[in-house]
Amino acid sequence: MPLHRRLGGGPxxxxxxxxxxxxxxxxxxxxTPLVVDDFGDTVRLAAPATRIVSLNPVTTEVLIAIGARExxxxxTHWDLGAAxxxxxxxxxxxxxxxxxxxxxxxxxxxxxxxxxxxxERLRAAGITTIAFRTDRVADxxxxxxxxxxxxxxxxxxxxxxxxxxxxxxSVAALPRRERxxxxxxxxxxxxxxxxxxxSYLTELLExxxxxxxxxxxxxxxxxxxxxxxxxxxxxxxxxxxxxxxAIRRHxxxxxxxxxxxxxxxxxDTALVGRPGVxxxxxxxxxxxxxxxxxxx
Amino acid sequence: MIRxxxxxxxxPGAARPALEGVSFSAEAGRLTAIVGPxxxxxxxxxxxxxxxxxxxxxxxxxxxxxxxxxxRRDVAxxxxxxxxxxxxxxxxxxxxxxxxxxxxxGGAFAGTTAExxxxxxxxAARADVEAxxxxxxxxxxxxxxxxxxxxxxxxQGGRALVLDEPTAFLDxxxxxxxxxxxxxxxxxGMCVLLVSHQLNLVxxxxxxxxxxxxxxxxxxxxxxxxxxxxxxxxxxxWPLVVTRDPAVGAPVLVPLRGRGAR
Amino acid sequence: xxxxxxxxxxxxxxxAMTLALAAGAVPLPVGEVWRALFGGGDVTTGAIVRxxxxxxxxxxxxVGTGLAASGAALQSTLRNALAEPYLLGVSGGAAVGAxxxxxxxxxxxxxxxxxxxxxxxxxxVLVLGVARAxxxxxxxxxxxxxxxxxxxxxxxxxxxxxxxxxxxxxRGALWWMMGSLGDARWSVVLWVSAYVLVGxxxxxxxxxxxDVLALGEEAAASLGLDVERTTRRVFLAASLLAAxxxxxxxxxxxxxxxxxxxxxxxxARGARATIGAAAWLGGTLVVLADLVARTALRPAELPLGxxxxxxxxxFFLWRLRAAAAR
Numbered sequence: 001m002p003l004h005r006r007l008g009g010g011p012x013x014x015x016x017x018x019x020x021x022x023x024x025x026x027x028x029x030x031x032t033p034l035v036v037d038d039f040g041d042t043v044r045l046a047a048p049a050t051r052i053v054s055l056n057p058v059t060t061e062v063l064i065a066i067g068a069r070e071x072x073x074x075x076t077h078w079d080l081g082a083a084x085x086x087x088x089x090x091x092x093x094x095x096x097x098x099x100x101x102x103x104x105x106x107x108x109x110x111x112x113x114x115x116x117x118x119x120e121r122l123r124a125a126g127i128t129t130i131a132f133r134t135d136r137v138a139d140x141x142x143x144x145x146x147x148x149x150x151x152x153x154x155x156x157x158x159x160x161x162x163x164x165x166x167x168x169x170s171v172a173a174l175p176r177r178e179r180x181x182x183x184x185x186x187x188x189x190x191x192x193x194x195x196x197x198x199s200y201l202t203e204l205l206e207x208x209x210x211x212x213x214x215x216x217x218x219x220x221x222x223x224x225x226x227x228x229x230x231x232x233x234x235x236x237x238x239x240x241x242x243x244x245x246a247i248r249r250h251x252x253x254x255x256x257x258x259x260x261x262x263x264x265x266x267x268d269t270a271l272v273g274r275p276g277v278x279x280x281x282x283x284x285x286x287x288x289x290x291x292x293x294x295x296x
Numbered sequence: 297m298i299r300x301x302x303x304x305x306x307x308p309g310a311a312r313p314a315l316e317g318v319s320f321s322a323e324a325g326r327l328t329a330i331v332g333p334x335x336x337x338x339x340x341x342x343x344x345x346x347x348x349x350x351x352x353x354x355x356x357x358x359x360x361x362x363x364x365x366x367x368r369r370d371v372a373x374x375x376x377x378x379x380x381x382x383x384x385x386x387x388x389x390x391x392x393x394x395x396x397x398x399x400x401x402g403g404a405f406a407g408t409t410a411e412x413x414x415x416x417x418x419x420a421a422r423a424d425v426e427a428x429x430x431x432x433x434x435x436x437x438x439x440x441x442x443x444x445x446x447x448x449x450x451x452q453g454g455r456a457l458v459l460d461e462p463t464a465f466l467d468x469x470x471x472x473x474x475x476x477x478x479x480x481x482x483x484x485g486m487c488v489l490l491v492s493h494q495l496n497l498v499x500x501x502x503x504x505x506x507x508x509x510x511x512x513x514x515x516x517x518x519x520x521x522x523x524x525x526x527x528x529x530x531x532x533x534w535p536l537v538v539t540r541d542p543a544v545g546a547p548v549l550v551p552l553r554g555r556g557a558r
Numbered sequence: 559x560x561x562x563x564x565x566x567x568x569x570x571x572x573x574a575m576t577l578a579l580a581a582g583a584v585p586l587p588v589g590e591v592w593r594a595l596f597g598g599g600d601v602t603t604g605a606i607v608r609x610x611x612x613x614x615x616x617x618x619x620x621v622g623t624g625l626a627a628s629g630a631a632l633q634s635t636l637r638n639a640l641a642e643p644y645l646l647g648v649s650g651g652a653a654v655g656a657x658x659x660x661x662x663x664x665x666x667x668x669x670x671x672x673x674x675x676x677x678x679x680x681x682x683v684l685v686l687g688v689a690r691a692x693x694x695x696x697x698x699x700x701x702x703x704x705x706x707x708x709x710x711x712x713x714x715x716x717x718x719x720x721x722x723x724x725x726x727x728x729r730g731a732l733w734w735m736m737g738s739l740g741d742a743r744w745s746v747v748l749w750v751s752a753y754v755l756v757g758x759x760x761x762x763x764x765x766x767x768x769d770v771l772a773l774g775e776e777a778a779a780s781l782g783l784d785v786e787r788t789t790r791r792v793f794l795a796a797s798l799l800a801a802x803x804x805x806x807x808x809x810x811x812x813x814x815x816x817x818x819x820x821x822x823x824x825x826a827r828g829a830r831a832t833i834g835a836a837a838w839l840g841g842t843l844v845v846l847a848d849l850v851a852r853t854a855l856r857p858a859e860l861p862l863g864x865x866x867x868x869x870x871x872x873f874f875l876w877r878l879r880a881a882a883a884r
Contacts, residue, residue: 188729188730189730190730190733190734190738190740190741191729191730191733191738191740191859192740192859214857217857222857222858223858223859224857224858224859225583225852225856225857225858225859226610226740227582227583227584227606227610227852228583228856228857230583230584230602230606230610231583231584249743250741250743251608251609251610251613251742251743251744252609252610252611252613252614252742253609253610254605254609254610255602255605255606255609255610256605257602260601260605343776346776346779346780347779348775348776348779367782368779368782368783368784369782370782371782372780372781372782373782376780377776377779377780378780379774379776379777379780380776382773382774382776382777383774384637384772384773384774385633385634385637385638385639385772386633386634386639386772386822386827386832387827388827388828389827392827392828396769396770396773396781397781399766399770399781399782399783400781400782402766449780452781
């Protein structure tokens with residue numbers, strides 16, 4: 001005999017309510033699985049996040065792009081794109097207390113061994129924490145939908161990522177030269193750092209019709225010597241304003257043909273600074289820079 | 297030549313003064329010895345002569361002028377001090393080592409003058425180290441090293457020579473040789489002042505002995521006056537007897553078995 | 559030291575510099591190097607030799623000279639073969655001075671060595687003060703221990719500065735602290751050379767005083783030397799040398815430790831000969847170490863301080879054993 005006939009009306013109603021409550025509490029204890037983050041942990045979110053601390057400028061950009069700006073309650077000290085959002089300190093080995101003071105329900109970090117401790121402490125405090133590695137172009141397509149889902153609007157995240165991808169693809173589809181422009185990208189002066197295969201900048205450069213002088217190295221930002229650059233003889237040098245200044249001052253750079261022949265291009269560091277939502281514009285910017293160069 | 301007048305001296309932060317009311321003089325042509333137990337202030341006196349410690353009371357005089365009135369260089373031209381122990385970190389030749397004794401006489405770039413060379417040669421001859429001039433200082437035996445240091449002091453060309461425990465690490469032969477050298481120097485007119493433990497040798501060679509006890513002069517005078525059993529026993533706090541050695545005709549100190557004796 | 563040895567030292571130094579100018583990621587024949595030095599040769603070779611390698615080699619030589627002379631002088635003063643600016647906290651103080659200077663924006667090549675010198679002199683004052691407080695006025699062992707303590711303090715101060723520095727600059731600061739000739743602009747080469755020349759000239763001027771000081775406190779006082787004043791002066795001159803090298807090339811250790819020992823092993827006696835020989839040897843050592851640093855792990859560059867340590871530590875252990883065996 002069905003349960004409800006046996007129990008009668010009142011007890012039945014009570015039982016249904018109790019069951020409903022039980023189901024709800026189960027849902028809020030566990031939530032639906034959101035993602036397996038880059039630390040390998042399965043992260044669950046019960047309800048859309050309303051107070052988000054973003055410790056990675058890329059994720060901050062994405063959250064703003066999907067319209068979640070008001071939900072941001074914390075950013076890193078170096079993330080000046082959302083100046084009105086409270087500054088909670090460093091993004092690497094973050095100050096957990098400063099983060100907790102913002103009473104977030106979601107914290108997003110950069111995936112790195114240095115942040116493992118912070119992740120564990122935040123989770124122990126009951127806060128949903130996700131760690132993403134954002135190094136390459138494809139990472140945006142991975143991260144944006146998750147962030148979208150976290151605020152209850154997954155399609156927005158997908159749209160943002162797709163738009164960036166489309167822009168990059170359109171830049172890549174433009175007519176190309178016979179051979180890619182060999183570019184040395186000056187990232188940092190002391191130590192002398194450039195981009196290797198592991199960096200999104202190398203990918204953007206390739207989309208723009210160039211290639212990194214050191215794309216034989218796997219690391220994202222390998223250290224190299226000036227002599228090696230001289231030996232490899234790049235067609236062009238790309239640098240930020242500070243880097244271009246350092247190149248101008250240092251007599252050793254004159255040994256590089258591209259410097260002697262005036263082919264040092266200044267890139268807009270605001271555009272290319274991170275693998276975020278402006279990557280499409282960055283690729284277009286690079287393409288324009290390279291187009292203007294007459295390669296011997 | 298060297299005169300202490302009611303000299304009082306205290307190490308910084310010390311409760312007791314290291315020297316108090318010390319008065320004596322060391323004259324040219326004489327060998328004067330300062331003796332006394334450990335901690336009686338013997339080495340402190342040498343440090344005062346070196347200008348390392350300033351007197352609290354009294355004064356030190358050198359050749360008629362207060363020590364403080366002379367520049368260190370001036371003092372070094374008149375008075376040479378051979379410290380108790382010396383171990384240069386880096387070896388050099390004996391000749392160069394002795395030549396450093398001419399430092400008070402030259403300027404920063406003063407080359408070696410004929411006078412310098414003569415002084416070095418004379419000093420080396422006097423101290424009997426001519427055969428060692430080409431050797432390295434880290435290759436010398438204890439006795440040779442001692443004589444080389446005395447040679448350097450002699451090269452300074454002064455009229456007074458002060459030695460702090462010159463025979464502390466020497467064997468009998470070298471000890472005697474050292475005392476004989478000092479004695480000869482005194483005979484030649486040098487004012488020789490020596491700090492020593494070796495009461496018996498001091499008694500044989502010194503013209504004047506100053507016995508220090510807890511920073512004060514306990515006795516001062518010719519060896520026969522100072523080397524007395526009662527005085528020495530009180531100062532050294534050990535049973536002893538002073539006899540006369542028939543072989544050398546000088547007072548000899550003989551310590552007796554002490555309190556722990558059977 | 560005999561004349562043939564001096565000639566050998568100079569010859570080896572020139573050979574090392576020529577090698578450093580010729581070798582690298584772009585190997586150049588020696589003949590081309592000589593031509594390029596005097597303005598000839600093709601554009602690229604000229605640019606590599608004159609613009610890229612020459613300032614670096616010259617800076618390296620001057621840095622080596624300064625460090626070696628500083629070490630030789632400190633060893634005479636402290637009567638200890640373990641003394642050298644890095645281990646005595648002098649270089650550490652210079653680094654603190656330089657870091658503060660960068661923070662305040664005073665990075666001009668003329669000013670940075672001075673700021674470093676202020677830091678180094680500060681470290682010296684601390685060392686002398688700690689030694690005096692511990693009871694030994696100019697006792698070498700006290701000075702050495704005080705030097706180690708002050709050096710540790712300076713390292714801590716730099717760590718604090720790094721902890722509060724912007725994220726991106728930490729790597730640059732650490733790189734600088736490990737020593738590199740990468741910043742070899744001509745203005746840097748000129749100013750570091752000027753300070754090293756001044757410091758070196760002062761030490762050579764005081765050579766005789768150093769010899770007397772090396773005899774020991776009491777012996778030196780007996781010879782009429784003002785021990786306190788001479789010790790202070792030598793420390794300051796040695797600090798100026800160390801500070802100039804730190805400002806130009808970061809922290810490089812062991813050159814001041816190892817090179818004077820080699821100079822003495824070659825027969826240098828007396829402060830002037832030791833400092834002079836150490837100068838040539840030190841320059842040679844750093845030039846060669848830099849050659850290794852920029853070619854050993856191509857395309858990356860090793861920190862210069864790491865190379866000198868890799869050479870310096872085994873050498874020192876070997877000398878330590880030889881001394882113990884004697």
